[in-house]
Amino acid sequence: MSEHDEFSIIDQLFKPLAGLSREARGLIDDVAVIAGDSTQDLVINTDALVAGVHFFEHDPLDLVARKLMRVNLSDIVAKGAKPYGYQLMTAWPRGTSYSEKADFVRGLKTEQDRFGVDLFGGDTVSTYGPLVVSMTMFGRVPAGRALSRLGARAGDKVLISGYIGQGYLGLKALQGQLMGLSHADVNEVISAYHLPEIRADLAPVILEHARSSMDVSDGLLADADHLARANNLMIRLDLNTVPTSLSARAAIASGLSPVDLVTGGDDYQILCTADEAGAKALIMAGFYEIGMCLGVSEDTPAGAELWADDRRLDAVAKGYTHPL
């Protein structure tokens, strides 16, 4: 990675601003945690979407609003917290009509009703550029119990909350680069890209049974790598056990590499680790077991590896290929 990518900006520039504050958790966890009363803490997440970067310039604004809320909820739920309410910032391009703003608000209302959150406050401003929307979401969790990506141990199972690759396939479909899928399959993956499924119902079971947890937003393999390194562990993912939809399997049958599914982004599933008993409970609740945490050694350095059929798949450039 270059000196100037997002992660180095966070490490080099922003981490010193977080200092030793307990709330920031060293910026390692995507969320902040503010101690509340003796019974509960506040879990806080901020995520922004920019037109032309995170969504298409002409996407319907109700979908943009709904996605904004879901990508924010994803982090809250992954920490085992119950969604609570949010602050909203909207920077509208000059000339955005009242009815477009009303569309955006309609999308927010749909998600509010679904996830039981209210708007707490915010700011609405104008811009000469593309639409920028940002949300700070609050969740509530029993005091001291908010999960972290830290806490995984060697021997833990690695689990995922649902299908991997749906968002990536949706993006490919919108770019006209997805072949061999039926109309219905294409609609399904586009819908997953616009509106990732958020399993808020899983928060209590994660809280009860997971040892470490985070949401997948940079792609399964990259995020498993982040989790592994944060815990100084090796995570071995088994590509054959990664859950994929029927649409994804149709795409693979038409020539798509299954490896692309685990390196593509836009998934927003929950990645967690648990001991044997915890993993059983999580699987009962709908999680899939996809790998294993190992202690580090010369043979198993910290990070995530992708395996299939007892062979390790090596990273080459952005994709992954079988090593010779």
Place this chain on the structure above:
Amino acid sequence: MSEHDEFSIIDQLFKPLAGLSREARGLIDDVAVIAGDSTQDLVINTDALVAGVHFFEHDPLDLVARKLMRVNLSDIVAKGAKPYGYQLMTAWPRGTSYSEKADFVRGLKTEQDRFGVDLFGGDTVSTYGPLVVSMTMFGRVPAGRALSRLGARAGDKVLISGYIGQGYLGLKALQGQLMGLSHADVNEVISAYHLPEIRADLAPVILEHARSSMDVSDGLLADADHLARANNLMIRLDLNTVPTSLSARAAIASGLSPVDLVTGGDDYQILCTADEAGAKALIMAGFYEIGMCLGVSEDTPAGAELWADDRRLDAVAKGYTHPL
């Protein structure tokens, strides 16, 4: 006001999203309040700045960061709360250099040290448009004590925490439209525009002695009008008692209308009301008495009026003139 201005967007579109949640305070207060433990609450404010709208495209980024933090702190302090920490969203134009980002971070650090806050978390993204930065600031206040713009009563004195018009004069100076000021005076008002003074030290005295409070950001007269209408009161402001700097008085001597100072924005002073005894304490702490709350009647409808020398100054278009 048109159907589509910022206030109607908030009233018509966003207020329904806040619903009856206690935290949102009906979006009337610029801040949200989350109940914490039995001893303290969390006061929350979100304000954003956009290049080309809220600051000049080529303003040094450390100044932009410092202003962002101060406009956010302004609302926190106005509610009597102690600054605590913040979430940050930065949408960087493609091509922003590492050293520019480092400048921005340096500005944040300066203010963190001054006001005793830490970065808790956030998001950093890219944009094809101008820089957009947004902050959600947290403050702490004794439980149930956060001030509101509600609570003013007929008979209350109206007070302001410092000079009015400095930000407006700074903007005029930067636009090359300010005549008759010395070099030193011009520097002073430009500095006030870039870095409004935030009187965090006043929070405890406001908490103790004010009945209602808000920060001035839309201009003194407009914000006094908001406060008056929220309380169904008439506020009579006496232009002659509004505190102005020596620079402002030099500008007035050179032909600037003093009325422009109270209708211009970018001030970020604290506007509050208090009873007789409270007003005395606030004045001792540095506030200035600038008006009076009156009950409404046919002669004194809800809203703010500007008076000078026993004459009411009437609003015409954007400016104000003496009625005939």
